[in-house]
Amino acid sequence: xxxxxxCLSLLGAASRTGGVVFAxxxxxxxxxxxxxxxxxxxxxxxxxxxxxxxxxxxxxxYDTNLGLLPxxxxxxxxxxxxxxxxxxxxxxxxxxxxxxxxxxxSLGECYDLPDQAWMMLDGDRLANLRVQCIEVRDENGRDVxxxxxxxxxxxxxxxxxxxxxx
Numbered sequence: 001x002x003x004x005x006x007c008l009s010l011l012g013a014a015s016r017t018g019g020v021v022f023a024x025x026x027x028x029x030x031x032x033x034x035x036x037x038x039x040x041x042x043x044x045x046x047x048x049x050x051x052x053x054x055x056x057x058x059x060x061x062y063d064t065n066l067g068l069l070p071x072x073x074x075x076x077x078x079x080x081x082x083x084x085x086x087x088x089x090x091x092x093x094x095x096x097x098x099x100x101x102x103x104x105x106s107l108g109e110c111y112d113l114p115d116q117a118w119m120m121l122d123g124d125r126l127a128n129l130r131v132q133c134i135e136v137r138d139e140n141g142r143d144v145x146x147x148x149x150x151x152x153x154x155x156x157x158x159x160x161x162x163x164x165x166x
């Protein structure tokens with residue numbers, strides 16, 4: 001509630017990304033007016049890209065799909081994440097998700113789900129809360145990102161490349 005007695009509300013109690021937020025009357029009920037405040041610690045948040053150790057010079061990136069692209073440190077390859085804690089890997093205002101259909105890795109809306117909670121294992125593997133690691137696989141001559149049980153395979157190892165300073 002603001003000092004003027006107005007409340008933040010979602011137009012039509014929308015729940016999708018891009019919903020309109022406005023300051024309005026403070027009704028006594030309604031989920032469009034219920035908010036949860038979170039304290040976010042950005043101390044260990046870094047930005048950069050992930051280069052495949054199995055495919056040197058190729059980074060996780062997005063063009064029309066999520067996959068491996070030549071490393072350029074471009075906007076569509078830069079992710080932000082917390083180096084010290086379990087959390088989301090964010091790219092282009094979206095979150096990396098793993099473990100869905102056929103172990104696929106995708107980019108989409110951000111939720112508090114185990115498939116979107118990531119951390120670096122031993123400094124070179126990206127694992128989600130389900131202990132599934134991102135790996136690159138050759139499927140019919142095309143490199144595809146999948147999740148699989150974490151191991152020591154080179155296809156699961158990634159080199160973090162810090163984003164160039166502006």
